[in-house]
Amino acid sequence: MGLKGAILMQKYELGRLLGQGTFAKVYHARCVETGQSVAIKVIDKGKIRKADLLDQIEREISVMRLVRHPNVVRLYEVMATKTKIYFVMEYAKGGELFNKVVAQGKFPEDVVRKLFVQLMDAVEFCHSRGVYHRDLKLENILLDGDGNVKVSDFGLSALTESRRSDGLLHTSCGTPGYVAPEIIERNGYDGVGADIWSCGVVLYVLLAGYLPFHDRNLMEMYRKIIKGEYKFPSWFSPKLRRLVSRMLDPNPNSRISIAEIKAGCWFKGGNGIKGESVVSRGVAWGESNEKEARSLSNLNAFDIISLSDGLDLSKLFEESGLDKECRFILCKPASLIISRLEKAAKIVEMKVSKKDGGLLKFERSKESRDGAVSIEVEIFVITPVLHLVEVKRGYGDVVKYKKILNDVIRPRLVDIVRPSYGEVLY
Ligand code: ADE
Numbered sequence: 282m283g284l285k286g287a288i289l290m291q292k293y294e295l296g297r298l299l300g301q302g303t304f305a306k307v308y309h310a311r312c313v314e315t316g317q318s319v320a321i322k323v324i325d326k327g328k329i330r331k332a333d334l335l336d337q338i339e340r341e342i343s344v345m346r347l348v349r350h351p352n353v354v355r356l357y358e359v360m361a362t363k364t365k366i367y368f369v370m371e372y373a374k375g376g377e378l379f380n381k382v383v384a385q386g387k388f389p390e391d392v393v394r395k396l397f398v399q400l401m402d403a404v405e406f407c408h409s410r411g412v413y414h415r416d417l418k419l420e421n422i423l424l425d426g427d428g429n430v431k432v433s434d435f436g437l438s439a440l441t442e443s444r445r446s447d448g449l450l451h452t453s454c455g456t457p458g459y460v461a462p463e464i465i466e467r468n469g470y471d472g473v474g475a476d477i478w479s480c481g482v483v484l485y486v487l488l489a490g491y492l493p494f495h496d497r498n499l500m501e502m503y504r505k506i507i508k509g510e511y512k513f514p515s516w517f518s519p520k521l522r523r524l525v526s527r528m529l530d531p532n533p534n535s536r537i538s539i540a541e542i543k544a545g546c547w548f549k550g551g552n553g554i555k556g557e558s559v560v561s562r563g564v565a566w567g568e569s570n571e572k573e574a575r576s577l578s579n580l581n582a583f584d585i586i587s588l589s590d591g592l593d594l595s596k597l598f599e600e601s602g603l604d605k606e607c608r609f610i611l612c613k614p615a616s617l618i619i620s621r622l623e624k625a626a627k628i629v630e631m632k633v634s635k636k637d638g639g640l641l642k643f644e645r646s647k648e649s650r651d652g653a654v655s656i657e658v659e660i661f662v663i664t665p666v667l668h669l670v671e672v673k674r675g676y677g678d679v680v681k682y683k684k685i686l687n688d689v690i691r692p693r694l695v696d697i698v699r700p701s702y703g704e705v706l707y
Contacts, residue, residue: 284308284323289367290360293321300377300420304328309372319357322368326361338366348412352403354423354433373431375424378487382419387490390521394550396422397484399430401548404476405539407435413472417479418459419486457499458482458492462507462531474533477542481528488521489514493529507531520547540637607686609670613697615639615660618668622658625693629685631656642675654681656690670694 284295289310296309305324312319329335342359349355355371375381378396382388388396400422407414414421414435423431457465461478485493493511496502505511509531513522524547527537542548611618622641626633630651631643639660647653654677661669672690674682 288313289321293319293369295321310369318372318374320354320370320372322370324366324368326364326366329366342368348407348410348435350403350406352399352430352432353407353435354431370433371431373423373433374426375428377420378422378424378430379419381424382486382490388487390488390518391550393484393487394548396430396487397480398548400432400480400483401539401542403430403432403435404480405543408473408476408539414476414479415472416459417476417483419483422483457502457506458494460506461533462509463533465503465506471533473538474536477528477536477539478533481525484528485511485525488517493525518547520545524548607672609672609694609698611668611670611694611697612666613668614666615668617697618660618670618694621693621697622690625685625690629689631685644675645677652681653677654685656682656685 284306285297285308287295289295292313293310294313296311298306299309299320300307305322307320307322310319310321311317324338326335329338342356346356354373357369357371360367360369404414404417412435414432416434417432421433423433425431459479459482461475464475482493494502494505496505509529511529513525517525524537524542524545528542530536537545619641622643623633626643629645630649631645631654634642634644636642641658641660643656643658645651645654655675657673657675659671659673661671672686
């Protein structure tokens with residue numbers, strides 16, 4: 282029976298069916314009060330109970346709540362009745378990339394590069410938070426109204442078609458085309474490598490218009506995946522071939538990493554121009570991040586934040602449940618923020634080391650008078666004069682961490698917090 286027209290929890294009016302999988306259906310819906318469009322995934326508890334996945338889904342929901350990125354479909358809320366679980370998610374107006382490829386065939390290389398840059402941003406961000414997708418495919422890559430990537434179902438690996446109760450690897454159309462060899466071989470796999478493989482398949486499909494591994498005979502297809510046996514279309518350039526072949530390396534240990542993908546020439550583009558990503562992660566230590574300065578400085582920095590579609594910064598000011606991280610929006614250049622943080626570290630006798638990707642690590646050894654503690658501070662560039670600073674506890678006592686955060690770090694940043702947010706530190 283269809284659910285169209287039903288009012289869910291007196292809050293959302295369900296509209297048309299957007300998609301259907303083994304365990305779930307996705308509907309368009311509108312918030313009755315605000316009129317806002319959302320997508321609601323309706324999961325049948327009976328089916329997942331049968332497959333023994335209820336506990337895993339509950340765990341994964343709590344993880345998903347932590348993932349907020351402009352290129353990842355946001356999970357707004359989760360509701361449940363006796364028989365169903367409802368995921369209320371961000372609505373991606375452009376729908377599935379899969380339908381676009383079916384309708385128009387392969388995409389131009391420049392368009393693919395922009396999408397791929399956003400996909401890599403999303404995947405790298407989720408991996409940095411310990412969240413893996415494990416079922417990346419064109420059907421899970423959605424587009425918003427402006428053609429930007431929105432990856433759906435990040436963290437919901439319990440629902441992947443590959444875990445169906447018959448134990449075989451299927452997708453809804455019967456092909457395991459995106460799945461990494463180590464998963465087929467059940468070797469015990471790491472989520473990072475498996476996601477990179479699937480992104481390699483996505484890259485190939487977008488540029489070729491068809492899957493790299495296909496065969497009517499399922500076992501033959503598995504064999505090709507395990508051997509990494511596929512052909513390049515004639516229009517794939519040498520740079521692109523190099524990248525795809527490193528992503529579709531059947532050996533997960535030698536497969537390319539995201540950092541290497543990002544450093545490669547295809548990713549950067551023939552003219553050195555990267556695809557767009559909304560917020561760039563990481564400060565280049567000791568450099569003035571000039572590229573960013575040029576591309577963004579014509580805009581009012583604050584407008585960028587409030588207008589950027591996928592980047593709902595108001596949500597940054599909520600207490601973030603499980604991990605006790607806190608975030609500050611600071612309107613000063615990175616060099617000043619770093620110097621403030623270094624001063625704070627000195628006061629509590631912590632050593633500061635600069636890691637790749639804008640990460641600062643504060644550490645105090647167990648030999649010190651006040652005991653061991655470490656703090657990670659990540660600096661995200663929004664514009665050259667606007668940064669998002671995320672502070673997280675590493676190891677050590679929570680009480681000590683909170684004391685350092687509240688008594689030492691916070692007072693040294695309070696005067697450079699973005700003014701209109703007032704006292705937004707938490
Ligand atoms: N199909 C599946 N999930 C969707 C979403 N969040 N937005 C639009 N279409 C979808």
